[in-house]
Amino acid sequence: MAFTVQIQTEDFDLSREVAQLRAAQPAVGAVCSFIGTVRDRNEGDQVSSLELEHYPGMTEQSIQGMMAEAAERFDILGARVIHRVGLMQPLDQIVLVAVTSAHRGESFQACEFLMDYLKTQAPFWKKEATPGGHRWVDARVSDDKALARWGIQISNASGS
Amino acid sequence: MKITLRYFASVREQLAQSQEQVDTSATTLNDLRQELIARGEPYAKALGLGKAIRMAMNQKVCDGDAALLPDAEVAFFPPVTGG
Numbered sequence: 001m002a003f004t005v006q007i008q009t010e011d012f013d014l015s016r017e018v019a020q021l022r023a024a025q026p027a028v029g030a031v032c033s034f035i036g037t038v039r040d041r042n043e044g045d046q047v048s049s050l051e052l053e054h055y056p057g058m059t060e061q062s063i064q065g066m067m068a069e070a071a072e073r074f075d076i077l078g079a080r081v082i083h084r085v086g087l088m089q090p091l092d093q094i095v096l097v098a099v100t101s102a103h104r105g106e107s108f109q110a111c112e113f114l115m116d117y118l119k120t121q122a123p124f125w126k127k128e129a130t131p132g133g134h135r136w137v138d139a140r141v142s143d144d145k146a147l148a149r150w151g152i153q154i155s156n157a158s159g160s
Numbered sequence: 161m162k163i164t165l166r167y168f169a170s171v172r173e174q175l176a177q178s179q180e181q182v183d184t185s186a187t188t189l190n191d192l193r194q195e196l197i198a199r200g201e202p203y204a205k206a207l208g209l210g211k212a213i214r215m216a217m218n219q220k221v222c223d224g225d226a227a228l229l230p231d232a233e234v235a236f237f238p239p240v241t242g243g
Binding site for chain 1: 166168169170212214216219220221235237238239240241242243
């Protein structure tokens, strides 16, 4: 079964992606998906648009590594990650993580694990437009803590 | 040895470039970072030791004490904020 990642500027369609992920896979009994979207507020300020930059090559490689790690930890059958880059507006979809498994528990867990991992390890950077000008979004310590729940200690947000 | 440097996000903006080739005698990533800081501005500000800077070598995140490899692609960037 496939573990695939795609970085793209275009929007994606959840139904189509899930249909492809579980096509001709009768062993699948559960699909769990997460979609991250652009909020119109951050750190108390209005956000009118968001620009996402990434490190081509390393991004795909790091997410493939995360999916391999998820497959080691959880009894999952497949996963699909799509992450958009470029200019986006509030309400737009940014990221999709979809996971399949025989039973729901494994796909629920693997989906959250993959998102926690992606937030702190995949080389993406957000720049937001606010009334005060453009600014790079700061990494959050709470995202490091989310990954620590899985026994992975990293400090993306803090330290030099 | 000759290596390729890549810069992303705020680091790229501060250095006003995304990529350069350098010939270095640095043996670790920290040495390399120090060598760049020693060039003065804008490197000193962009990569200064008080800044939260992450490094990758050959597209894998590495600690500063990692040994620099010949022909490596080394990237400097701020903490990641995807998802």
